[in-house]
Amino acid sequence: MKDSLISHEHLVMIVTSVIVGTLARLLTIKEDYRQYPSYPNGYLIHLLTGFVSAAIGAVAIPALMTKNFIAVTFLTAAAQQFRDVRKSERESLKDLEHTEYAYRGDAYIDGIAKTFESRNYFALIVALITAITMQLIDSKTTWINVLAGTLVGLIVFYLLKRFSKGKTIGDIAEVEQGTVEVRESELYVDGMYVSNLLGSDHASKLFETEGLAVIIKPHENHLRITLDNFGQRQAALFEATRALGLKRYHFTRRDFENGRIVITLVPIINDIDRLIEAVKKTPLLESTKKSKAVMNTNLVGKK
Known part of the structure; x- marks a missing residue:
């Protein structure tokens, strides 16, 4: 009967690893300027999946040490769970598309879904490394094992977070206030034609008095490839409307001559600083990223 019970050392290892792994998931759940995930239901769902992920990583080492190789095979189920x-x-966000001020777009939704999947791997890896560290230290003093495992686990979490941190529009471009101008029924921002859909006097007056606009200027010419992408522009427009609300009308337009991007709208909250900040913090989508160094290398190789 005693042989079937888990040892005190392994119990401490599992509990410590689960706590550290779950903490890693908790630290990646934050209600930022995008207001997602929502509180409290969104927090609870992602925290529980993080707990399960941490538990999977935590029991792997004790299972191996007790030669319970069959129990380790459930690690293969983790990948399916994360998928x-x-x-x-992805399905949840797509269901909400028609309720938003502006569409997120498929590219942005895919990026968000992948982010939440990867954060569960954070919990699993951190819990696994914590357990491995405690097993390697194997001190007779329990608190030394716990302290060492926790410290190494948190260091691994920090490195994973730094490695996975993506860039934003503000990292590759300048975002400045644009001047809104209405000429008859046509809308211009900094002299750049945007739309001719302002057919009524009311619409024209609304944009003249309450319209806001920002101009996105890439730091380098090759960055236009990223910013010109429709999915990237749609993501920026979504973040703008999500941050300020939308009273009426929203547009995004490209300037093919110099690579400028225009985001303009009539918001509920008229705050240009908040608009600039929302656009700056819009994440760069994975589907739009291009490595200039790799592209140059490939070109040289072909020559």
Whole structure:
């Protein structure tokens, strides 16, 4: 009967690893300027999936040490579980598309879903490394094992977070206030034609008095490839409307001559600083990223 019970050392290892792994997931759940995930239901769902992920990583080492190799095979189920998290997140966001001020777009939704999937891997890896560290230290003093495992686990979490941190529009471009101008029924921003859909006097007056606009200027010419992408511009427009609300009308337009991007709208909250900040913090989508160094290398290789 005693042989079937888990040892005190392994119990401490599992509990410590689960706590550290779950903490890693908790630290990546933050209600930022995008207001997502929502509180409290969104927090609870992602925290529980993080707990499960941490538990999977935490029991792997004790299972190996007790030669319970069959128990380790459930690690293969973790990948499927994380894929299901991504799938459910994608479906949930797509279901909400028609309720938003502006569409997120498929590219942005895919990026968000992948982010939540990867954060569950954070919990698993951190819990696994914590357990491995405690097993390697193997001190007779329990608190030394716990302290060492926790410290190494948090260091690994910090490195993973730094490695996975993506860039934003503000990292590759300048975002400045644009001057809104209405000429008859046509809308211009900094002299750049945007739309001719302002057919009524009311619409023209509304944009003249309450319209806001920002101009996005890429730091380098090759960055236009990223900013000109429709999915990237749609993501920026979504963040703008999400931050300020939308009273009426929203447009995004490209300037093919110099690479400028215009985001303009009539918001509920008239705050240009908040608009600039929202656009700056819009994440760069994975589907739009291009490495100039790799592209140059490939070109040289072909020559």
